[in-house]
Amino acid sequence: MNQARPAPSMRRSPRLLLAIALVLAAGSVPAGNAFAGDAAWRDAIAWQGATARMQSDGAGWRLQRKDGAVVAIPAQPMRTQTASPMFDGLFALAQAELTKAQVESISDNAYDRGKPIPCACFETGEKWRYVWTRDLAFAADLALAKLRPERTRNALRFKLSDLRAGGPQGTFVVQDTGSGGSWPISSDRVVWFLAARGLVDAAPNDADAKRFNEEVWTALTDTLAQDREFVFDANMGLYRGETSFLDWREQSYPTWTADDVAFIAQSFALSTNVLHYEALRLAERMARERGDARSDGYAQQAKALAAQIDRRFWREDRGLYMSYIGTAAHPAAFEAYDLLGLSLLIDSGVAPDARARRALANYPMLDSGSPVIWPQQPGIAIYHNRAIWPFVSAYSLRAARKLDDARRIEREVRSILRGAALAGSNMENYELLTQAVHVDEGALSGPVVNSPRQLWSVAGALQMVMEGVFGLEPDGSLAPKLPASLVPMLFGERDRIALHTADRDIVLVRPSTIEGDLLVAGDVTREGTRETVTLVARRSAAKETTAALDAAAFAPPSPAAPSPVRDAKAWRIDLPAQHRLYVDGALHDDASPNARTVRLAKRDGRQCVSTTRVENGIESLHSQTRCVGDEIVVNGEWPRSWRAPKAGRYAFSVEFTNTHGPINTGITAAVKTLVAQCDGVAEQRGTLVMPHGAAMQRSSEVVIDVPGGASCRFAIHDGINMSYLTHNARYTGGVGGIDGPINDATLGALHGVAVGAAQQESAR
Secondary structure: OOOOOHHHHHOOHHHHHHHHHEEEEEEEEOOOOOOHHHHHHHHHEOOOOOEEEEEEOOOEEEEOOOOOOOEEEOOOOOOEEOOOOHHHHHHHHHHHHHHHHHEEOOOOEEEHOOOOOEEEOOOOOOOOOOOOHHHHHHHHOOOHHOOOOHHHHHHHHEEEEEEOOOOOOOEEEEOOOOOOOOOOOOOHHHHHHHHHHHHHHHOOOHHHHHHHHHHHHHHHHHHHHHHHOOEEEEEOOOEOOOOOOOOHHHHOOOHHHHHOHHHHHHHHHHHHHHHHHHHHHHHHHHHHHHOOOOOOHHHHHHHHHHHHHHHEEOOOOOOOEEEEEEOOOOOEOOOEEHHHHHHOOOHHHOOOHHHHHHHHHOOEEEOEEEEOOOOOOOOOOOOOOOEEEEHHHHHHHHHHHHHHHHHHHHHHHHHHHHHHHHOOOOOEEOOOOOOOOOOHHHHEEOOOOOOOOHHHHHHHHHHHHHHHHHHHHOOOOOEEEEEHHHHHHHHOOOOEEEOOOOOOEEEEEOOOOOOOEEEEEEEEEEEEEEEEEEEEOOOOOOOOOOOOOOOOOEOOOOOOOOOOOOOEEEEEEEOOEEEEEEEEEEEOOOOOOOOOOEEEOOOOOOOEEEEEEEEEEOOOOOOOOOOOOOOEOOOOOOEEEEEEOOOOOEEEEEEEEEEOOOOOOOOOOOOEEEEEEEEOOOEEEEEEEEEEEEEEEEEEOOEEEEEOOEEEEEEEEOOEEEEEEEHHHOOOOOOOOOOOOOOOOOEEEEEEEOOOOHHHOOOO
């Protein structure tokens, strides 16, 4: 993609753009409160010169979206009674779109050559007719498991598989096609258990629910064991792999990862690690319920992982948790933050309360809503970059409710409502400033892809009403946390609003006076299926940040990789103005207005360096990493032998080429196990990951301890990849599917290097 900087008009302040838009908008509101005209929000929503209108017609609703087209919305089984036909009608729209998503067969061109596959499932969207693990799981966690448990169980089962090759046998969650050939470059398939948790928590009331619980337990233990072997980095205490959901790497990773997926395979992502933490907690609980001896082990793993998540991803200078960090060899901090990872972290309880509050308050937002990443990346088309995704807004809403952040609760509720009203559907995503479904900016136009009735957006809209407004928690308890600023829209002149579901009626009664910004439960009375909650006002605990970040601000482009030059006793690195230098994961030299030469003293063992550029107080994503140090090269037939010149820790990787698929998709990332048998120590082993790519690359590393003078013998054994799953016998989008599994790469030299003390320390 074009990496040129955006034109000045594209970098215009979002606050200026919004101020202009509010002046021009029909039904514009008084200065100082973008939502003061709440009477309009009852029947119409005006935004940047466009208006959507909702009208009840007795048998349902009629929504006139911003382009003038009318969407007929039939009455639905669940309904709300508020002062806002817009709110009530959009709740009906989400239910109608959920019904449309319920299908008896699914299809995708990469499976069975596009032929229908029988499955009483949910399709992912109007443009996405298949079932994807993460889309389904997030949608189920938000709302589907509660509203459609039987169909949700069935859809989740579709994403379980045994092995048609390799071993050991078991039941595993499917990682869908993805960067570099799928798992373990992408390793967030454990999100499946976030969805299953809601179904396991519900009391099994029939044989199928009980059977599903046992299926969850089997898949959980088998998948966690597999990930522990091939994805977990014991030195870092974290799971490797790509960010969850943000899986179009150029959108949120440095642009050079377009050709370097190996970096992503070896890096560590906040969201993916939080999902593993949640899976471990579920495993601990289910093990205790069964009297299984593994419960303590799962508990210890979860506790240790939580500590490393909080330690590794927290960035004190920003008061935010980073979206991802570098590799074990160079675990550098990245100026990259994402709303889903942060929201999942807050909901998990891993983040200490003070940090959680600070991070959510610091994460930027606009009147239009919250961007899914920050900062925005230059020269990248709109999709994850410069975008709002309603399902992520729903997770942000959940996190805001946990922290009593009235301001963010309000913004996320309005963002979800506004997007659906103006577009006439719960869309996949929106452009950040305009909340439009498409903005024309030439090569940077977008969102690049945008589907109506996207399943997780539909689920997010349902969660926003049931949980976000009426306080219906995932466990069935009631805990409304309603911003006082939403009272004019929802209550109008009424003293109460109601949610009617299949098995309960929830009534919220407004207080006679409101002194505070958050309405919470006071007295609760129950009569049959009717629960009446009298709200009381209080001050929310969250405080606005005093140095709010510009949500639409761009980072500088990533710089070129540094070129260390060998000197007598040092490495000489030329550092341009405004560049930072990182060494072995730590900041070594801060940005300066002047170009300079940095001398890096030579040390025993490898040293790894990268640079970033700082402009307007924002740091770019890192350059590619360059490592220096005396290398060991071992060639010959496998097994290969080598004698250690001195005792120490050594990192070994393999040169390889894997041309079994394109760099952006497939199921044939090669996964092998390097086994080292050195004199005087027990056998050591680790995973070599070799993603797709046209050029010769280096695999992930295996670090071993070697006594001085010891001879070591290296062998390579087969690991496992997604082509081994029976599920992928249907795959026709590339090799490794219908014609049989492939877990292979062309191997070159085995490379080793002594690991320096600084790198050993950073990995502790």
